[in-house]
Amino acid sequence: MDEKDVRSYTVTTSVDCDTASSTDFVCYKSFTFLSLKRGEKDSAKAEEPSRLAIEAIEQHRTVQYLTRENHFIQKFDDGMRLIHSRNLQRGILQSLSYALTVSYTFLNFAIGYRYGVYLVSANVTSPFTIFQVIESLNSASPSLLAFGTYLPEYVRARVSAGLLFEMLRERPRIDNSSVDGKKLLLDGDISLNNVYFGYQVSGRKMILNDFSLKIERGKTTAIVGASGCGKSTVIQLLERFYDPIAGNINYDRECLRDLNLRYLRSQISLVGQQPTLFNYSIRENIGYGLEKITEDEIIAAAKQAHAHEFIIKMPQVKNTRIILGYDTVVGERGNKLSGGQKQRIAIARAIVRKPKILILDEATSALDVESEKLVQEALERAKEGRTCVVIAHRLSTIRGADTVVAVVKNGKVIEQGTHQKLLALGGEYANFVQKTLL
Structure with missing residues (x-):
């Protein structure tokens, strides 16, 4: 070419x-x-x-x-x-x-x-x-x-x-996996100081308005009030699923924002109205989230939660063999168990973590009278020696002599004291008790 x-x-x-x-x-x-x-x-x-x-x-x-x-x-x-x-x-x-x-x-x-x-x-x-x-x-x-x-x-x-x-x-504003923050070993004192909070979906309409409450270590504090007054929102803030718009929350005088969130949550147990169970065995559900746990600890927690008796009687057929007890798979969301059984397993899971603070968010509200009695007995055992925060709707959960009752209305605490003291006061709490009895 x-x-x-x-x-x-x-x-x-x-x-x-x-x-x-x-x-x-x-x-x-x-x-x-x-x-x-x-x-x-x-x-x-x-x-x-x-x-x-x-x-x-x-x-x-x-x-x-x-x-x-x-x-x-x-x-x-x-x-x-x-x-x-x-x-x-x-x-x-x-x-x-x-x-x-x-x-x-x-x-x-x-x-x-x-x-x-x-x-x-x-x-x-x-x-x-x-x-x-x-x-x-x-x-x-x-x-x-x-x-x-x-x-x-x-x-x-x-x-x-x-x-x-x-x-x-996207980075979460509140990162549970972060290694930052102080690892505080809790004693159990909690204080909410002039807290303001509202959800974005409600256009930031304030749910909590200048909310202040002191929760003493080793005691039970019950939060009562009408639906929508902000009771469950307090629980969300204590677990730091949200941050307040204004004000601060302290654990043992340490600001919640400054604490290592993962370490803090490992010392808190929450039992809600609708317990979340996974499609695993009862044993795995009780020990869920703990890397090292013994069989004895699981059984002890189940006994304390009044769950051991029904667990050992539960049958399940697997490969032509019948398996009893803690190897029973509870089904998706625990659908093979009754409401009371699920709640007691959730309480056992809360107990086995040995928390410094126990939070009960209307834990018996969805139960019948018989189941509530068993669960309430389990809760009383679980409260022993711990700071306990209770979102209450029934008198059975707040009549204890050492229970401090905080009455919430329009996003703030308007009354605080023992059951007997607030009854004698004849205010909002007395009206709540009267309506409950009716």
Whole structure:
């Protein structure tokens, strides 16, 4: 190949490659831009049917009780139809992109041949050089077509990766895994000083207004009040699931914000109204969260929680063998147990952690009279020697002689004292007791 052929080959190759790359680039950028914009919207839409299905399955009894099965089915069907429509549109867009890529590839061949004829006619280059250039493009075209084929997968991956990285970049304002903060060994004194707090979902309407309360170590403090007055919000703040907007919370005169959260929570046990159990054995549920725990400690905690008696009588068939007791798997969310049984296992789990502070958030409110009696006895045992904070709705939980009652109204403590003292006062607490008895 002489110098003229080399020069003409270079010019021809440059022209054809520039044409091919520019046209494919236009297809690529157009498809990518449209797909990314649509993909971000579709990802949010695609979550809706899954959310509905999970909600309906988890709350199936409520759905059946309200006879809303058809409502959920219709909403799920509407969501799936929308996803189908979006997928169809995306498929059309992908097909169009592929068709354009193929069309432009063949168009480039046509342009290359036509331009080659012109160059040969003008004696700029030889037919052999033209065929070399065309063959080079012919060899490259499968790669260009493959690029167009994999482009939709790339776009989907890019959208998914973008959502994932966005989630990974988020940092919780309150980080339980942080190693920062003082590791305080609790004695049990707690104080809330001029606390203000409101949830974002309520437009920051204040739930707690200048809330102040001192909780003494080794004693039981019961917080009572009407629904929505802020009782459970206090528990959320004590565990530092939220930070107050103003004011401060202290443990043993140390500001909660300055403490190592993981170490603090390891010294606090919470028993809620609806105990959370995992689909493991009873043994694993009681010892959940503890790396080192003995069988004797698990049994001792179960006995203290009045749970040992029913646990050892529980049968389960596994591989034609009947297994009794602590190896019984409780089912998803403990659905194989009664409400009272679940609550007593939750109390055993709280006891086995040997907490310095025990928090009871309406722990007996969902139980029948017989179950409540057993659970209340278990709670009385669990309170011994510990600072205990009780969200109360029944008199049985607050009549103890050493129990300090704090009455909350409109987000602040308006009365504080023992059961007998507040009854004699004849104020808000006396009205609460009278309504309870009625």
